[in-house]
Amino acid sequence: MGTRYKGAKGEVRALNAFINLVRAAESVVGRLTPVMDEAGLTVSQFGALETLFHLGPMCQRELGAKLLKSGGNVTMIVNNLEKRGLVTRSRSGKDRRRVTVRLTRRGRVLIGRVFPVVLAGIVREMGLLGPAEQEELRRLCRIVGKRERAIGN
Amino acid sequence: MGTRYKGAKGEVRALNAFINLVRAAESVVGRLTPVMDEAGLTVSQFGALETLFHLGPMCQRELGAKLLKSGGNVTMIVNNLEKRGLVTRSRSGKDRRRVTVRLTRRGRVLIGRVFPVVLAGIVREMGLLGPAEQEELRRLCRIVGKRERAIGN
DNA sequence: CCAGAGTCGTTTAATATTAAACGATATGAC
DNA sequence: GTCATATCGTTTAATATTAAACGACTCTGG
Numbered sequence A, B: 001m002g003t004r005y006k007g008a009k010g011e012v013r014a015l016n017a018f019i020n021l022v023r024a025a026e027s028v029v030g031r032l033t034p035v036m037d038e039a040g041l042t043v044s045q046f047g048a049l050e051t052l053f054h055l056g057p058m059c060q061r062e063l064g065a066k067l068l069k070s071g072g073n074v075t076m077i078v079n080n081l082e083k084r085g086l087v088t089r090s091r092s093g094k095d096r097r098r099v100t101v102r103l104t105r106r107g108r109v110l111i112g113r114v115f116p117v118v119l120a121g122i123v124r125e126m127g128l129l130g131p132a133e134q135e136e137l138r139r140l141c142r143i144v145g146k147r148e149r150a151i152g153n
Numbered sequence C: 001c002c003a004g005a006g007t008c009g010t011t012t013a014a015t016a017t018t019a020a021a022c023g024a025t026a027t028g029a030c
Numbered sequence D: 001g002t003c004a005t006a007t008c009g010t011t012t013a014a015t016a017t018t019a020a021a022c023g024a025c026t027c028t029g030g
Helices: A009-038 A041-054 A060-067 A071-082 A105-126 A131-144 B009-038 B043-056 B060-067 B071-083 B105-126 B133-142
Strands: A087-091 A099-104 B087-091 B100-105
Touching: A009 A041, A009 A060, A009 B009, A009 B133, A041 A060, A041 A071, A041 A087, A041 A105, A060 A071, A060 A099, A060 B043, A071 B133, A087 B087, A099 A105, A105 B009, A131 B009, A131 B133, B009 B043, B009 B105, B009 B133, B043 B060, B043 B071, B043 B087, B043 B100, B043 B105, B060 B100, B071 B087, B100 B105
Parallel strands: none
Antiparallel strands: A087 A099, B087 B100
16 A cells, blocks of 8 residues: 555654554565475465475364465365375364365375475564564564454355 | 463463454455445455555565465456456567556556545554554554565465 | 666466356155 | 254355566667
8 A cells, every 4th residue: 555645643743653553464474485385385285285294184174264364265275285194184083074184194194395484484583573563563463453353155 | 362361471462462453454444345235346446546545556476475465366466456457468579478567547547446445444443542652553564574574486 | 768677466376265157965854 | 853054174156466488678898
C-alpha cells in the first residue's frame, strides 16, 4: 500500500504499522525461499515437513490448521510430498475418516538437512534486531495476530 | 512453523519472532479480505487500485514494484481490472515500451468506497496495540523488511 | 546511422490456492 | 438401531502466481 494517505493521525499510524508489518513478513520470507528452492521445496511443502518434523505425525486437517491452508490444498501438498517419498499416508484405525501423515526416513533426512539452513537464515534476518527488540516484535505480533483465521473445508 | 524447536537461545528467539511476524501479517490480512471479497476484488487487485488511487497513474513495472508482484502477474491483474472497466491502459508517448495504468471514474469510485472500509478494519486490528506500540511495531518491521526483494521480469 | 545491450509488457507452462460439491465415516438424539 | 447432522479428505473449476522465453522498443557508444 502507498504511504501517501492523508487522514487522521490514528489512521495514518495504524496504516503505517500495517503496511510495514506485511512488507516485513513478505520481505523476510522472500529472502529465505532460495534455500527451499534448492531443495525443490515450496514454502508450503517446507512448512509441512517442518511441522511434521517438530510436532510429529498428524492428520491432514490438523496440518492444514497449522499451515493456515485449505483442506484441498493440504491434499495437494501431501500428494506432492508423497510422490517424492518424503511422507506417507495412513488411515487411522479408530477414526477411518482421518489420514495420518508421517515423515519417511527420506523426508526426515531432507528436512533435517534443510531446516538448519533456513533457521540460520532466520537468525541472520532477525539479527538485524537486538535480542530485546526481537522479543518485543514477537510480543507485538502475538497481540495483533491473536485471533484465528477461518479457512475453507 | 512449530514452536517446539529446541536450540540455542538466540535461535529460539529469532524463530519465535519470525513465526509470529509471519502469522500476524497473515492473520490481519486474512481478517481484512472479506471486505474486498464483497467488492469482488482480490487482495492484489485491491492493492493495485489503492496504489493508483493514492500515488496516481503509473506504468506497469512501477506498479509491480510497489505490489511486489512479477511482471506477468501485473499484466493479469491489470487485464482483469481493465475488463471490469476500473482502469485503462495507454502507451506512453515518449517511451512506447511503457504502458501507463490509470483509474477510470468507475475505478476511482469503487476504491474510494472500499478503501475507507478496509482502512477502518486496519485501524480496528492495529488498535489492539496502543499508539506507541504501533509505532514501535512499525519501527521494528522497517528494520527487518529493509532490504529489497528481487522479483522476476 | 547502427549494432549490441538493456528495458517493458506479454505470452506460455507449470504450480499453488481457494471455494464448493461430494463420498465416506463418525456422532448424537431419539 | 436409525436417521440427521457433522467431520474428513478428495475432486473439480476457477483464479493467482511465478519463471522463462519472446517481441517491441530505447539507449549507448562507436
